[in-house]
Structures are given as structure tokens and as C-alpha cells.
Amino acid sequence: METLPEHVVVEILVRVTEVAALFRCAVTCRRWRLLIADRSFLRRRWPEGVVLQSSLLGFFAVQQPRQEPTGWSSTMPMPPFTPVPCSPQPHRFLTIPDQPQGSQAVVLASHRGLLVVRFLPQDAISMFERTMVLAVCDPVAGTSRRLPPLKFNRSFRIEGCTVLTRADCSPTKTKRRGASPFKVLIISYDGQYNLHVLASDESSWRSPRICFGPVEHSGYVVPQQVNIVVCQGIAHWLFKFMSNFYTLSVCAETTQMALTKLQVTPNNLGFKFYSALLSVTNDGRLSLLGLHRDCTWLEIWTHEGDNKSLDGMADCWHHTKMIELKQPKQSTVDLVRCVCVSEISGKLLIKDNQDCMYIVDLQTGAMETVTDWFCGIVTMAVPFEMDWPTLFMSRLVGCRIKWNKLRGDMSKNYFSLWGPIVLSIIFGLIAMSQE
Template structure:
């Protein structure tokens, strides 16, 4: 396997021999055994900050040290970040084609030739999906391309899997994307499988909506499956499907009053029947989001809709000030009286979750961006016509809201995806700073 050029590997590779000389006679394995006996995450991080050699040792055994994270961090199943696109980059003639022409059809891991920095990849791509520490990027070409080129990218380790191009008649013009990883599969993977994932795209043909999936274990795209038995999804709505939620091997996207469900963990994707009605709200896509309920195991989690509502303060409205208080409603997909998965219905929301101390002038100032399925966090932006514009994270378990990015430009972001990593990856990233 080629060298991986990621954020972690780049930092480690930048360490010189002088940096490793910490005047400590103990070898790395002995240091690792000492660090593993620490019972306070703060002590682990202090050791990592001592010198670059100790930092490397801590990062190498991050999975062991993650067990001593403080309770408020340990209860999280994952830690989150954000990938966003301010706008399509200005194309540089020849750059994209020169960088990716020889790599587009390789389904195997590759490393970039830019010294471990992924600026070229990120500047000439847009994020379309993310899950379990992996991001799906669409490569943006310098000129109008006749092919769709996707890659699956791990920013922490630098692993990149380039998917075969979909060109000519096989190229979808407008599509939605979902990603399934090895963490989503209950059955143990073959020991020879180092990385497992599937990428699903949903797109339109002239008379029908179609599905197609790429699988890492076969290194190829599967056959096109048509949704001919159901109405074709409108092109405008298809382009706005946004985030997919993967639960029990099924990828879900929000539709008008229900959800599009596609089985993803089988040999070929197939649509799963969903209750067509039941959601009373008919919100714009920016005010609707699919998520999952909390649960100790995936079998206990349920699919849910998150809808945004507003309460208006007439006095503030007359004064020309932000006057809409924001609250969330949740509708859960559940079985009818325990009659099995073939008898599903949407359970109407009960109660409201208010977002404290936040008001907007209109519903256009608020945008639900992403549901972080493992950490249980909703990412949303508020625009400049609010009392506090920026990107926020709402923890649905504690109802706490944290501002992630401050600024008036967050509301105009495009292609926002939430990036989640496990606790070991989080500790490794902190240790490598």
C-alpha cells in the first residue's frame, strides 16, 4: 500500500531526528506502557505536548488512551467537525485534469504528490457525503466534464479511494449520495478487508429515477437499478435531497412528507417501502432534516424527522428586530402496535425543543445542515438577519447549543457535511498538534 498523506501522517512525517531526541533512554514501547497507565486524559495530553517523540507515541496508541477521556467526552460515541464549500473554486486550466487523469479509474488507495497536503484535492472538489470518518468528494474539473469522478477520503490518515469514472450515458447530471462503511455492518468483515465501504447514488433518467452503488470489495460500480414502479423524483427536489441517514443498512433521504429508503448493504441497491403520508408539515428542505433517535445499539435506534417551527414576538416584529424564536419538532418512524416492520407509521411529535437566546427575522435565516448520527448533534446555520449569525451545534441529549463558527457568511455556505471520528481518532488528532 502506498504511503498515506493525511493530516496525522503529515505531522508525524515532519518530525526530524533532532525532535525525537528527548534525552529519555526509554524505548517507545516502554513509554507507551507508561502512558497507558495514566488515568487522566489531561495527563496524556501533557505528555503528548512534551516533545514530538512523546506525541508520536501517544498518537500511535490513541485507542488505548481514549479510555481515560473525561466523562463529558467519553459519553460521546464520536466527535464532529464540518466540511463546507464557500463556492465552486475558480478552475485553473489543466490543474484538475493533470492531477487526477491517471487516477480516476483506480479503485485502490493512492497518495497525492503534494507533500502530504491535500490542498489540491480539497480546492478542486466538493463534499457530497460523509460518514464514520470518511468523506465522499466529487472532483471538479477545469472544464465541463463528460464524467462523474468521486473519491472516498479519510482526512485523518490520508487514505484515498478513487472510484471508476461514470462517463457518457452512464454519467448522472444531478444526483444524491450516501455512504456506508464497515462500522455500519453487523456481520464481521473478512480479515483480508482492511477498508470496506459502499457509495450509493440516486439520479434521474429520462423516464425514471435510478440507483447505482459502488462496493469496495468488488472495486466496481454495480448495475443500474430503476425505480420504475414509483413516480420519478422531480429534478429540483432530487438536487435538494441533501444528507442521507444510514440505519440498519438502509439509506434514507427526506421527501415531501415521507422518506426515500434504499437498501444499501445487499449485493444491489433496492428501494424499501415507506409509509407515504403522516408528516403534517410541508417544510422547505432547509427546515427539515432526517436523523436517528438515541439508543445504546443500532437495533434500538429509529428514524426520525426534525422539523423547525417559529414563535413570533409581535412587539419585536413591529420594532423591526429579529422576532422569531426557533423550536424543533421530532416525528419518529415506528411500528404499529408491534406488528413488524411492514406496518410502519410516523408518530406525530409531542413537545417542543426551543433553541435558547436565538431569534431570526424570517425562516430564510435558518438552515438545518447536518445530523451527526453518532454524536447526536444537529448542525445548523443562522444568517446575517439574526441576533447571532454563525454555525451552531445542538446536542439533542443535553439540549445545549454551542457556536462552532462565528460570522455572517455561514448562512450562504453550500455543500455542508458533518465529519465524525471516533474517540481514538479525536485524541490522536489532538496529540498531533
Template sequence: MSLPEDMVCEVLARVKDEGDLFTCARTCRRWSCLAADVRRRRWPDHRSSFLSGFFIAKSSARSLFPTPASVFGRDRRLLRSFFPDAASGLLKRATPLAARHGLLLVRLPSSGALLHLAVCNLLAGSCDVLPPLESDWKYRDSGYAILTSADCSSNGEQKSSSSYSSGYSALFKVLVICSNSDHQPCTLHTFSYSEASWNMPTEIVFNPTKVGICGPFMHRNAVVCHGTAHWLFGWDFLPPYASRLHTIDVDAETCQVSLTKIVSPIIHNVHIYDEPQLSVAANGALSLIYMERPGNNVQGFRLKICTRKDDEKSEDDGPVGWLYSRVVELKPPNQIRAEGLHLTFLGEKGGTVVVRDNYMNFYTADLETGVMEKLIYHGRVSRWMFIPFEIYWPTF
């Protein structure tokens, strides 16, 4: 006996946590539509995605580490536990590289000059193995992005499942930017589900003397905003602390590559700020998040957020201005002594920040309130290894 829709809505309206509401949405298509309507009414200005866990890209941690109220439960789950026996064996030694909208890009064990990648859908339990990619570079020095059809469409609409082709279980595109021996990007490789093959590699040529950049990728996993994949690149904590930060930008639909200099209102000093991170604000704007350490008349840890001026277009690799947006004070749990505490900013997704302390404990922090919640011990992890896994509501 099925319940009337008004009764189901009444039940869903009493679900307090967004993660629990998403779990209810997975019951059936009818509940999915009703839960989505409840969410829009309760959180009209909320982001379309929320952080449900994260992966750590290293050989000893092929697991999803859930965040509080994760749709995957409270306990850590091995990656292969999400898939049937055939795929689980394949993923036993996989290394996570990038994630977006419930999809996870992983590297499969390989040897020689071939890079083997697969795209995993954790909610559907499907795993699509991509054709091998010939490479003479190290995958650890590369930047990765996995894009959905909505990212690649000029109108931003998700295609229906009837558009699936070539035997793949989802609609996606994969971008790989490899670096040369000087850690600078040199080649773009693209794979599309519709073509079922890697395109001819695109050589990336930037004039380093003109733009004055140096240093490696600052994060492996691209931040996608308005149909463009962005990687943060360069240093901005070298004396005299003038910013040398740039974004490498790849249009998801055309795969055109560009380089944009960042002109931030925050003068970055390595003794005051942790390295900044790219993010997407609740209003969809590309943002930079800086974490300010105690000192310089600052008692605790604060997040300073700058937002890109999207109405200001860059021409000929020129700079794009960023506006100082707001400050969020991080509030550690009461049982945590702030004295002597050192935090490292690992990443942000869907309004949730993840940081690590000097004792290798992890914390989540709400980007609106700054309230922190302690997670379990995870060991030494850098931002390069940190891959946030989001749940995307429009998928339902």
C-alpha cells in the first residue's frame, strides 16, 4: 500500500539533515521527486551539492571516509565495496584521482608507458574502464577533471539516460593535463563517452617569461565552475609576496585551454596564510579561500574568501580582479585546546571545509558558521592527496 503524496511530504519535511533526506530520495523515483521539492523549500538558497565523504589518494587508503551525516553511513568503506565482484577485484589497487557529482576517476594498476583509468559511479555501482592512454609522464604530476554532460552543455542541462552510447553507464568527459620536467603543464588529453576514445593530445604552450609563473599544480582535482575546469597553479608565497598565482582553465565543451592571472586583494604571506584553495561559492561564482593562522593580532583561525569578478573578462592572458568577500572564524570543538593547535587547509566542497591538525586529526567546518566537528585520525595527508566526494541533487 503506497502512502498519499501529502503524507510522504509530511514525513520528509521532518527529516532534519540533508544527507538523510538524500537517503530517503534513493527509495524510489516518486520519493526522489518529493524529496527534491522538500529540499528546495527548506533550503532555497542552499548549494546543489553537499560533501558526503572524501578519498585519500595514496596506496594504503583506497577507502571513502564519510563526513558527519554522510549518505554512506558513519564508518569508512573500501572503494571496492560499492561494486559487484567483477569490478571490486579490478578496483582493489585503484588510486582515486578526481571526483564530481557522484562520479570518481581512478587510476588502475599498470606498468610501462600506459595509463589505465576508470570512471566509477558509487551510487549506481557501475565502473567504466577507459581505453589505455599512452604517456611518458608521471601521473602524480598531472591535473585531472571528470565532467558531466551538464558541464559540457552550453545550456547546462543534463541529458537523459537514452543519450548513453558506446556502452558507458554514465555521460562524462575526462581531462588530463600532464606536466613537463619543470612541473609546468604541457599536454591536454581528453576522453568523451560519446566518442569512446582519447582525442589527439593538445600541446599547451604558455610563455613563462610573460606571465611570470613557476611551481607545480596546487591541487590535482579540478574545480568546475560555469562549464570550465580550473586548476590553481604557481606560487604566491615567495618574497616580496606578490601573487604569482594563475588558473589554468579548460572549457568543458570545446576543451580550449587558457591561462588567467589572479589579482587577489589579499597579500599572501607564508607566515600568516596557508596556501589558498579554489572553490565555488553558493551563488556559483569562482572563489579563493585563504586560511589565516593565529598571530598578527589574530587569536584563532579564520577563513578569508575572495570572489572572482565574472563580469571582468581577461584578454591576452591579462589578470582578472577578485573581490574581498567575507571572513569566517573557525570554531574548534570545546574539548579541543586551541593553544598550540596548527591547522592545514585540505579542501572544500558544498559549503563544508576539511582541515587537518598537527596531530593528524581531521575536522569538518561549516563555511557559513565556522563550527568545526572532529573526525577520526587519518594520518599524514596533504591537500594533493585529498579528494572530496560530493552528492549532487540535480542527478536525482
């Protein structure tokens, strides 16, 4: 391989279909790592705007035991992560790293491979404490960072959450060595809605700010989703007040807030409308999904204006698509509500009045029954996806030291065989692609 021209090596590497195998190739030698890390290679490997089926790895779900459990005892704790059947093998059984013993982990948000997790104590004494234990976790890398304690009162509850990375806050700034910076946004309710912000380089949470005045939007506000949607550097949270939709938008870099009344109303979506969620299209635009109560139609409104400005969110909403949902055969789906929507893979998870779960393809409208993916009744779910180019590069840089240490610990004979093994796999894949 050392004598082959670079463009030939690139053509070989780009045909490695498995992400794990490509990663192993990247850490084999410096030359391969530089070729794979090149932006032109990553764009070829993962073209922009192409929905990847493997992007959705599974769901971190809060579940309750069913009355007639199958395969699980009602006394056993439900697993926090539920993989999709086609999930890559290394990621089928993700766990929350550094979880305190005797606590329950509840995932509040997922974005760009990171999780915001709350650890709930199970002993009665700790339940009366007024300090919330939170962490930002990377379940693939197996790392976790405990956040400063967030104090709260008896009526405090979380209504929205997200974690923002450097790509959201300041994508044009030069990257520094060390841990990647992040910001955590939490919207809470304790009689009024407040925004809590924590940056990774800060030792405590910033003073909470009131999201909107109690006179204009008093106790009739209904949040529509817990997982805040991030689109082009702005985090958006959807709620409904009386007969109107509103978005609370927060600039990722400055944390400046803006409240916007949308042109789209529940009446626009029809009298059969039941549930709505914000989402992001494949080309990076903010969209609103409206699900009919009888689960026959899904309406999509798209924001055509300036998605990068807080001032440009009120207008330019257009009804772009109406998808007829293809319900599973021999199934009656009614009285449904949206549970969560993915950022990358274009999947919508919904639930009906019989606690049955379905996943909807936003491109085709095809519905699949996925009740048996979960062990209990789903009360909340957060999809876990991979933005493969971003994740691949971050893991490649972060794992370089670990890999070198591992190589030093393993025998030289093993690594003398590693090169031929990799070559045989690669040339085998090329032969298969040509058949």
C-alpha cells in the first residue's frame, strides 16, 4: 500500500462500507488517517443532504412496565437504550457512562452524539434534596462530564433541553486543543418559564432568565416537545398558547432569546390535527410537522426565510408537503400523538391510545409497528443518531492517543498480521463491488 499513489488508496478506502472498519483503517497509519480526514473524502463518503438509514441507532426511553410483561419481569429496571434492529453491532447496547450507583438515568436531550442526562436518586432521603445532578455524556466514547449542581424548588420541572457544540455556537472559529466546548440549555417551569444556561468553561449555571412575561402567556402554555431543535446555530422550542403556535428561539453563540408567533395555527392543520413537533429538513431548514388525530395524514410546513436570524422566524412559513400515511396492515391506528422526531434520519416516533408505538418515514409516509422494540410502555423517548462525518472526525482525533497506548500494550506479532488482514478485507470489498 505504501507504493500505491494517493488517489488509488483513496478509491480503495472510500469503498470500505462499514464505519467501524473505516475507523480502524484510519488509525492504522498516519497516511491513511490524513487521507480519510480530508474534507473531500468525507464528502464523498457521506454526501450532504443524503439521508442515511444507519444514522438512527436507537432511542433512550423512559418506560413503565406493562400489565402483562413479556420477557421482562415488572420488578426489573427497563433498559435506558433501545436499539433499532439495523443498528450497528458496536452501538446496539449503549449505556450511560459513570452513572452513580443506585441512581436512575433519564436522558433529557441528544444532539451531535452527546447526551444531557439527569441522575435521579432512588433513596427516599435524597429525593428531598433540592439539587439536580446532571451530566453531559458521550455514550459511544464512554465518557461523561458531571455538571455543576442545578438548584431548584419543589414546583420545578424541566420542559425543554439541548446541548450545543462548537459547530452550533461558533463553527468558523479555530479549533483549540483539549475537550470540545459545549453549552447546555434548559427551559424550566416553576410558575413561570425560565432559561438556564451553562457553558463548559464555566463553574456554575448562569442566573436564570424569564423566557416570556406571565401576562401575555400565562398558565395556558402547552409545551409540544422536550427535545429542543437546533437549526443553523439557533435552538428552537415549540409550544402552543390558545389557538396559536409560538417558538422560543435562542442563539447558540450569544444565548439571546426571541419569542415568535407563527403564521401556522392548529386551524391551518385542520380540525383533525392532534399533535405537532418542530423538526429540521435534510437541507437544514426548520419545519413543523402536524399529525392528524386518525393518523391518516402528516402535514409539513417549512420555514423559507432566514433561519440564521432571530428576527426572521415569524414569516415565510409555507405548506410544503402533505403525506398520506401508510398504516400497517391489519392494524387500526387512532388517537395518536408525536413522541419524538430524529434530526438526521427523517424518522418520527408516534404513540396511539393503546400504547402501541409506530415509526414513520417522513419521506414516504410508510409506518412500521415498533412496539416490540421496547420492553415497556414508553412515556418519553429521545432519539440517538450519528452525524457520521462530525462524529468520525471527533473520535479520530480523540482516540489517537488511546490507540497508540493500546498498540504498546499488545504484542508485536498481532500487529504484524494487522496490515495484511486489513488489505484482504479492503480488496475483498472492491471485488464484491465490481461483481
